[in-house]
Amino acid sequence: MMFQTTPPYPGSSDWATIAWIIISLFWILLLFTDLLDRSRLMRYDRFVRIKLNDLEKMMREAREASEKYIRDLGAKEPNKILEGFIGNFFIIEPVSIEPIDIIKRMSHLIRVRDNKIRAYISERLPENTDPVKKMNLAIILEINWTLDLYYRYIRHLYLSSKKNNNWILLMQLAMVLPIIMRELEAVKRAVEPFSKGIPVGDSAGPMVISVLAPTAERIPITEETVYSKAEFENRILYLIKAEGPGGTVGRPGEALEKLLETLNGKVARVITVDAALKFEGEASGSVAEGVGAAIGDPGPEKISIERSVAKYSIPLDAVIIKMSSREAITEMSKEIYEGVLKAVEKVKEIIRARTKPGDTVVIIGVGNTVGVK
Numbered sequence: 001m002m003f004q005t006t007p008p009y010p011g012s013s014d015w016a017t018i019a020w021i022i023i024s025l026f027w028i029l030l031l032f033t034d035l036l037d038r039s040r041l042m043r044y045d046r047f048v049r050i051k052l053n054d055l056e057k058m059m060r061e062a063r064e065a066s067e068k069y070i071r072d073l074g075a076k077e078p079n080k081i082l083e084g085f086i087g088n089f090f091i092i093e094p095v096s097i098e099p100i101d102i103i104k105r106m107s108h109l110i111r112v113r114d115n116k117i118r119a120y121i122s123e124r125l126p127e128n129t130d131p132v133k134k135m136n137l138a139i140i141l142e143i144n145w146t147l148d149l150y151y152r153y154i155r156h157l158y159l160s161s162k163k164n165n166n167w168i169l170l171m172q173l174a175m176v177l178p179i180i181m182r183e184l185e186a187v188k189r190a191v192e193p194f195s196k197g198i199p200v201g202d203s204a205g206p207m208v209i210s211v212l213a214p215t216a217e218r219i220p221i222t223e224e225t226v227y228s229k230a231e232f233e234n235r236i237l238y239l240i241k242a243e244g245p246g247g248t249v250g251r252p253g254e255a256l257e258k259l260l261e262t263l264n265g266k267v268a269r270v271i272t273v274d275a276a277l278k279f280e281g282e283a284s285g286s287v288a289e290g291v292g293a294a295i296g297d298p299g300p301e302k303i304s305i306e307r308s309v310a311k312y313s314i315p316l317d318a319v320i321i322k323m324s325s326r327e328a329i330t331e332m333s334k335e336i337y338e339g340v341l342k343a344v345e346k347v348k349e350i351i352r353a354r355t356k357p358g359d360t361v362v363i364i365g366v367g368n369t370v371g372v373k
Contacts, residue, residue, distance in 0.1 A: 041167040044174045048158050051177045055154065058188045059147045066140050069195040073133060074126045081124050085141045086148045089117065107300035117141070135224075135246030136194045136370060143190050150184055186326035193331045194247050199371035201327040205274045205294075206241040206372045207340045208319075208347065209365035213239050218373070221258055225250035232348070234357035238263075240364045247370035252295065253304025256364060265312030268359035271319060271350055272305065273343055274366035275336075278322035285339030286322045287346050294318035295366045305364070315354070319346050 070078035091113050094105040117138050161169040193200050216228035228239045238259055242250030274294040293305040309316045321339040351361055
């Protein structure tokens with residue numbers, strides 16, 4: 001049987017020619033024009049604009065919550081207090097090319113900045129304002145400053161990339177923005193626990209001290225820092241933490257230095273306890289033990305701890321409670337609190353195993369003591 005083949009439809013060869021021409025023109029446009037770059041630019045531009053709008057919304061929500069807190073403290077025009085702080089506060093790091101006395105210079109600048117913030121708050125709030133709430137307000141102002149700084153910097157990168165038609169810079173910005181936004185969302189959420197005066201994840205270190213000696217007298221030793229004296233299985237314990245329940249980290253390094261001088265260096269061991277960032281995949285609230293000063297300090301307090309123990313040849317232990325950066329600055333979770341209890345037991349194990357009855361041990365609970373007495 002013979003089969004006769006016919007074109008699928010009349011003029012099919014003409015359609016094939018037209019399709020070939022269209023495809024050829026398309027490839028010419030892609031290869032010899034900047035159409036592909038412009039399409040990328042439009043796509044990344046839209047993504048970054050959406051994220052910038054989200055960040056602006058976060059910033060606005062944080063400001064509204066902060067203004068309410070300031071208003072409840074009896075201050076007038078809370079928006080002006082926020083604007084005045086955000087626009088006028090920054091710190092310039094000391095010269096590092098000449099490292100001599102850089103720690104002393106950095107410590108001085110940090111103190112000047114802290115005193116300036118306290119003065120700024122005191123000048124704008126009623127005289128009878130609770131000092132604890134003033135401490136918490138200082139943290140809230142810095143939260144708003146951080147959000148504003150990131151917003152302005154990201155906007156700067158976005159506008160610069162558009163101005164120069166630099167789609168590579170815009171692409172890089174689009175790729176890192178989801179990570180940045182996740183961190184900034186946590187920063188925004190930190191307004192609530194500090195305005196309510198409840199512990200955050202970073203309060204884990206001071207909370208260990210509170211659990212070890214809940215009723216012991218808190219004795220001031222240096223600025224915004226206290227110590228307590230307790231006994232554990234015939235050992236004398238000196239417990240250092242920031243003065244609570246206001247939002248402050250105190251000066252644990254300076255406190256240790258003064259305490260060791262008072263005790264003439266007759267201390268068997270110093271143990272530092274602090275929150276630490278966990279790796280992805282690690283359990284929140286897990287506890288680890290190491291050697292050294294567990295403190296996330298720019299430098300002055302940490303080096304004070306290290307110099308103090310080195311001066312008297314005192315062993316220095318570190319106990320850390322692991323958490324994410326988000327957990328560190330938001331309301332303390334059940335997992336972190338359970339980590340605090342594990343850290344307390346770890347500290348007790350170290351004391352039992354590495355000291356003997358009659359020894360003196362210093363324990364430092366490092367971190368923001370908001371909500372912890």
